[in-house]
Amino acid sequence: MSRAARVRWARIAIVGGSILLPEALCRWHVINPLTLIPPSEMVAAMGQMIVSGELTGDIIDTFSAVGIAACLSIVIGFAAGAAVHATPRVRRAIAPLLASYYAAPVFVFYPLLVGLFGLTMLPLIVIAFIAAVPAMVIATLTGLDRVPRVLRKVARVHRMGPLRTALLVVLPATLPSLCNGIKLCLAYAFIGVIAGEFILSSGGLGYGIAYAYESFENRPMYGRMLFVLLTAVVVNGLLHVWEVRMNARRGRA
C-alpha cells in the first residue's frame, strides 16, 4: 500500500471512529441522551428540519450575513493590503497591530455594535468583518511580498502599464496567498456570525442552537450544529480542492 493510500485510510478511520464511537456509546447508554444524542439521530434531525423548511429562515439569515461579511472583508482587505504594501511607512506603522490583532478578543465589541446598530443583521456583519478583514490584509501583503521581482521586470520588458501589470502579472502571482486569505476570511466570517448569533440576535443558525440549548431540545440543537459543521467542512473542502489544483500546476506542495 502506498504512503498516500495509508494516509487516506488513516483519515477515514479517524473520521469513521469519531462517528461510530459516540454512536455506540449513546446506543449503549454510556452517555446520557440528555447530554449527547447518537450521530445517526443528529443526521435524521437535520434532514427533517431541512425537508420541513424549519431551517430555511435561519440558513438565509446566517449565510446572508456570512456572505456579505466575507465578501466585504475579501474586497476591502485586498484593497487595504495592496495600499499598505504600496506605502512602506504605513506598513511599518501598522505591522505591530497586524501581528497582535488576533490576540485581542474582538467579540468584546459586539454589545457595543448591537447598541449602535440595534438587533439587526448589521452588528453581525460588522463583527464578522472585523474578525475576518486582517486575515485578508496579511494574505495580500504576504502574496505581494512573494511576487518575484523578475516577473515585474518581464512586465516592463513587455511595456505593460501599472494596471495591466497588476491584473496580468501581480494578481496571478499572488493568487496562492490570496486563496489562503479567502479561506481564512470565510472561516472567520462564519465564526463571527455564528458566535454573534449565539451571544445576542433574533434569528440565524447560531441563535437557533442557543435557543434549543436553553430549551433542552437536543434533537434540533444537534441537527443545527451538524448542519453548521457540514457546511463549514464542505465550503472549506471545495476551497481546498481549488487550492490543491492551483498549487499542483505551479509545482507547490
Added chain:
Amino acid sequence: MDQAVSTRAAHATIRGVTRVYHATRPVHALGPIDLELTGGEFFSVVGPSGCGKSTLLDVLAGLSMPTEGRIEFEGKPVQGQVPDGIGVVFQEDASFPWLTVHDNVAFGLRRAGVAAAEITRRVDYAVGFMGLREFAAAYPAQLSGGMRQRVCIARTLVLQPRLILLDEPFGALDQQTRLLMGDELLRLWRETGATVLLITHALDEAAMLSDGVGVMSARPGRFIDMIETHWPRDRDSRIVANDAFGHVTARLWSSLRAESMKAIGRTQ
C-alpha cells in the same frame, strides 16, 4: 570565414554611462562606460561578481535610468522605458507558473494585440525551435530548469527582437546543458540576425559564443579589455576543441584575474 564583428552601422551605443545607487550612502555601481554594438553582432560581457554587469544590461534595456551618459538604440535615446525591438532574458526563472508553455510564449504577442492566427504561427515556430513542442500544454513546474529557460527565450524570440539582451540565462544550468543551450542560442542568433548582448560569469561560454567580449573591472565596472574572437558565424559548441578557443579563454582570464581578486577583497 565570416568576420562577425563587421563594419555595419552601430545598432546600440552607450556613451559615458554611469550608475550610482543612492541608498544609505551612494554606491557607484557602473562606469563611466562606452560600448558600441554593431548590427548582427554577438557580444558578451564578463566581469567579477558585483561589477555592474547586470546594471549595464538594465540601463541598456531601459529598465533603469543611468545617472550620467547617453544610450541609443537604432539612433533613438533609451530613457527609462524598454524600446520596441529589445528583448530581455533574465537569469532567474521568469516563466509565469500559472500559464502553460504555449501561453507563456504567446504572452507578449497577446499584449501587443497580434492577430490570433499570427500568434499561433509564431508560437508554434518558437516552441518547435526551442524543442518544446511536446510540452506546449505543460506548466513550467512540470519542466526542468533548462526547459523553463528555453520557454523564456522562446517568449522573447516570438517578439522578433532586433536586440536580444541575455542576463546570465544559463547561470543555473549544469555544464553539459549550458553547452547545448549555447548551441541553441547560436542557432537562434544566426536565424534571426538579431544583435545579441550576453552577460555571463562563464569565460568559456563568452569565448565560445561571442564575436567580441568585453572584460569589466571590479566595481565600479569599466571595460578594461575588448577581445575579438574572429569565429566564423556558422559555429557551435565544438569550437571548444579549437586551439584558438583556449587562447581566447586564457586572455580573458589574464585580463580578469586581478579584478576578480579585488572583488573578493584580495590583492595579488
